[in-house]
């Protein structure tokens with residue numbers, strides 16, 4: 137199913153190329169353009185985008201990963217080495233010189249104005265006689281070591297943490313797929329046909345509107361009023377209506393709105409329990425036909441989600457056949 141806000145989000149991608157990620161102040165990945173399309177009753181943008189990507193309506197393109205301080209959520213940790221003994225980052229790489237007499241010292245101890253001299257045996261040395269080694273010296277605890285620890289440093293809270301303890305955020309760019317475009321067209325056409333059908337019956341309609349009753353505010357795909365008869369219809373459009381969504385919708389229509397609920401299936405099928413509900417209550421179920429009409433006949437399936445993804449795979453497969 138797609139809520140009015142979700143439909144708006146998908147539609148935005150027909151005029152915007154893609155939703156680009158940003159890192160919010162709290163360190164979370166945010167998609168502000170997508171967020172603006174959604175209603176308070178919708179899930180978080182990331183959740184919605186992932187769900188439509190899993191269905192194939194959207195495609196996600198990996199951009200990069202960023203690492204965030206787990207303590208203060210600052211983005212952009214900097215690499216530093218650290219002393220393995222005391223963890224202090226003030227560990228610096230030094231060059232040691234080793235003479236064949238056995239003496240080892242800092243390179244600076246060997247340096248004279250005209251070359252190298254061993255401070256121990258006072259022999260003048262050619263560079264071939266000495267061996268250089270690199271090693272780290274910790275200025276905090278004077279530990280010497282070959283391999284420093286890897287650490288990430290937070291610019292804000294001076295936290296030094298092992299790289300694997302940083303919070304990893306994966307950034308994706310989301311765009312509309314060809315089959316997603318087809319899917320969107322179908323949902324919008326179903327809404328439009330429902331609107332025209334109701335208007336022919338003297339209803340005044342509002343598309344993608346929010347209905348507020350008492351404290352409850354609910355976005356709806358289509359609201360229709362017959363001022364003369366004092367009647368209202370509220371229309372919800374789903375690819376394959378599932379019983380949970382339909383029950384919630386009917387409760388809202390009846391209790392908060394005193395409107396008759398209409399559910400339109402754009403796949404031509406509903407969950408079996410939805411069909412039962414339509415027989416027993418005032419719920420109307422209509423099927424949107426590819427040729428642009430609404431019909432009272434529809435099929436039933438056990439599981440709406442499975443049915444939707446099966447349909448979508450077939451749609452994608454058709455679209456992938458190259459046209460001549």
Ligand SMILES: [Zn+2]
Pocket residue numbers: 235236237238239254255256257258259
């Ligand atoms: Zn020497």
Ligand SMILES: [Zn+2]
Pocket residue numbers: 219220221222223224274275276277278279
């Ligand atoms: Zn140290």
Ligand SMILES: [Zn+2]
Pocket residue numbers: 205206207208209210290291292293294295
């Ligand atoms: Zn921090």
